[in-house]
Amino acid sequence: MIETLPEGMLSMKSEVAEPAPQCGGHERARAARLKERAIEEFKRFVVLFLYLWVLFGLFALHERIVLREQGINFTAQGFALVNALVLAKVMLVAESLNFSRWLNRRPLIYPILHDAFLFAVLFIAFHVIEDLVIGLIHDESVRASIPVIGGGGVVGLLCVAVILFVALIPYFAVKYLNLALGPGQLKALLFDDSKR
Structure with missing residues (x-):
């Protein structure tokens, strides 16, 4: 029966049959x-988590040193891990x-400082x-x-905000430098011996 059909119909029949593989493709x-x-996204999450874990781990280590000077033994590394997991997802x-995005055409320092400030505020708000x-x-x-932040009061809150702001600057600096240089360029500059 296929042999008796005109040539044009055979080609139409084959054209109808072709889109199915393309759809699957x-x-x-x-x-x-x-x-x-x-x-x-998972890689970004891991990088954020590791950065925040180191950051919060250092804060906990500092707190332990200060408390040991006062004769108090306290360890909060578990809180650093949990907070890093939660805040990495929030971030x-x-x-x-x-x-x-409104700072895209400005020098890199503007989005770096803007994001560091914004996320410092976001972290404190999320904690509250x-x-x-x-x-x-x-x-x-x-x-x-309502949690006591930085020992309480406006001064304590501002101290924690400034510490978070400064601690987040390196993360956003690397992020925006990586975007400005292009995919893989910053990694090559940092870890590839042939780029020297």
Whole structure:
């Protein structure tokens, strides 16, 4: 029966049959892009987590040194790990919102300082909200749930904000330098002997 059909109909029939493999190929390509994006997001999460873990670990180590000078033995490295995990996810979500896009045409120092400031404020706000929620779960009043930051008061809060701001500058400096230089260039400059 196929032999008796005119040539034009055979070609039309083959044209109709061809899109099915392309559709499957399109779905495979889309799945591959999603997988690649998930891997990139996971890598970003790991970098954020490690940076924050080191940062919070150093804060905990400093706190331990200060308390030992007062004769108090205290270790908070577990809090550093948990906070790094939670805040890395918060930071990943907030970074995807790209609050600094309005600074794209400005010198790199502007988005670096803007993001360091913004995320220092975000971390403090998240810490307050986290403690409020935990306090409300344990049936504490809102006032009793508000955390004491930096020893309490406005001065303590400002001290913690300045410390976080300065500590986040290197992360954002590396991030924006990497974007400005192009994919893989900063890594090559830092770790490739042939670039010297």
